Amino acid sequence: MNIAELRDRILKQERRALARAITLVESGRADHRAQAAELLEALRSAGKQALRIGLSGTPGVGKSTFIESFGMMLTARGLRVAVLAVDPSSARSGGSILGDKTRMERLSRDPNAFIRPSPSQSHLGGVARRTREAVALCEAAGFDVVLIETVGVGQSETVVAEMSDLFLLLLAPAGGDELQGVKRGIMEMADIILVNKADGDLKPTAMRTCADYAGALRLLRKRPQDPQGFPKAMTVSAVEEHGLQEAWEEMNTLTDWRRENGHWEARRTQQAQFWFHEEVKQGLLARLNQGRVKDALTRLETRVASGEVTPSSAADEVLSILDISAQ
Ligand code: GDP
Numbered sequence: 146m147n148i149a150e151l152r153d154r155i156l157k158q159e160r161r162a163l164a165r166a167i168t169l170v171e172s173g174r175a176d177h178r179a180q181a182a183e184l185l186e187a188l189r190s191a192g193k194q195a196l197r198i199g200l201s202g203t204p205g206v207g208k209s210t211f212i213e214s215f216g217m218m219l220t221a222r223g224l225r226v227a228v229l230a231v232d233p234s235s236a237r238s239g240g241s242i243l244g245d246k247t248r249m250e251r252l253s254r255d256p257n258a259f260i261r262p263s264p265s266q267s268h269l270g271g272v273a274r275r276t277r278e279a280v281a282l283c284e285a286a287g288f289d290v291v292l293i294e295t296v297g298v299g300q301s302e303t304v305v306a307e308m309s310d311l312f313l314l315l316l317a318p319a320g321g322d323e324l325q326g327v328k329r330g331i332m333e334m335a336d337i338i339l340v341n342k343a344d345g346d347l348k349p350t351a352m353r354t355c356a357d358y359a360g361a362l363r364l365l366r367k368r369p370q371d372p373q374g375f376p377k378a379m380t381v382s383a384v385e386e387h388g389l390q391e392a393w394e395e396m397n398t399l400t401d402w403r404r405e406n407g408h409w410e411a412r413r414t415q416q417a418q419f420w421f422h423e424e425v426k427q428g429l430l431a432r433l434n435q436g437r438v439k440d441a442l443t444r445l446e447t448r449v450a451s452g453e454v455t456p457s458s459a460a461d462e463v464l465s466i467l468d469i470s471a472q
Pocket of ligand 1: 202203204205206207208209210211248341342343344345347381382383384385
């Protein structure tokens with residue numbers, strides 16, 4: 146594949162070129178990795194920036210319905226929208242596929258939208274890198290908004306929050322007791338909580354749930370990256386398309402404020418550093434699974450188990466091999 150040509154075609158906003166480039170960054174083959182690195186480097190200078198919006202919510206809260214309605218609203222305003230997904234569960238369970246086009250039928254037909262389902266990789270580190278690189282490719286291809294969807298499980302929220310400018314938490318109307326079900330850490334990550342399904346019979350419950358979360362958010366420590374009134378909770382109906390404009394306006398208020406006050410750039414800088422450290426850690430972990438180091442690990446594991454050697458001296462021995470192989 147000719148990388149210079151692929152670069153030019155991505156800059157010309159050709160969707161097929163973008164799709165092909167994402168396939169390249171998803172590949173685990175060494176030669177593909179090298180090409181992907183070359184391509185990303187070549188596109189870096191394009192310097193285009195999208196608004197990256199992370200969106201999390203448990204299965205069934207209405208993520209795909211929301212993304213479809215919200216995405217259609219944005220494209221109607223002339224914005225180009227890309228949808229990506231981080232789904233650490235898809236490979237293992239074969240379960241819900243995020244970013245699935247059949248779940249967002251209207252949006253997938255919209256010429257101003259680009260939807261990419263999550264790849265079937267179970268390793269979160271691999272998914273994180275692939276998604277970050279796909280975000281960079283979408284930015285280079287001139288998308289105004291990149292939505293990154295994830296399910297509300299474990300670490301995947303942190304991964305998405307660390308690659309987003311804004312983080313949205315989508316919730317369903319629920320009884321007061323369920324407030325505790327949302328982990329504090331996730332609440333702290335959220336910039337805007339959207340209580341979905343505020344329509345029909347569910348509307349009163351949605352309003353109450355929203356008030357509960359608004360109260361809970363007020364109890365959190367004030368964050369320096371927030372203007373007055375943020376983080377905030379709002380109600381929406383993805384089905385009836387209510388509250389979507391208001392939510393978009395709030396997102397703009399927040400991003401404008403952050404841009405004016407230096408928090409936007411600071412967040413991206415901090416994220417770049419975070420991912421640099423993550424990549425180093427992942428690289429080191431990968432080395433533990435290779436050649437002499439792996440052999441030593443297996444051998445020493447047995448000796449630690451039988452008490453012939455202490456855990457710390459066994460660790461020192463493994464690390465000394467790593468030191469040698471690094472030279
Ligand atoms: P996901 O698993 O989070 O992607 O959720 P879906 O978007 O597939 O929605 C799950 C179910 O909730 C579907 O039956 C939707 O029709 C329904 N749903 C989604 N949004 C709304 C909404 O705004 N109001 C109501 N009443 N139902 C909704």
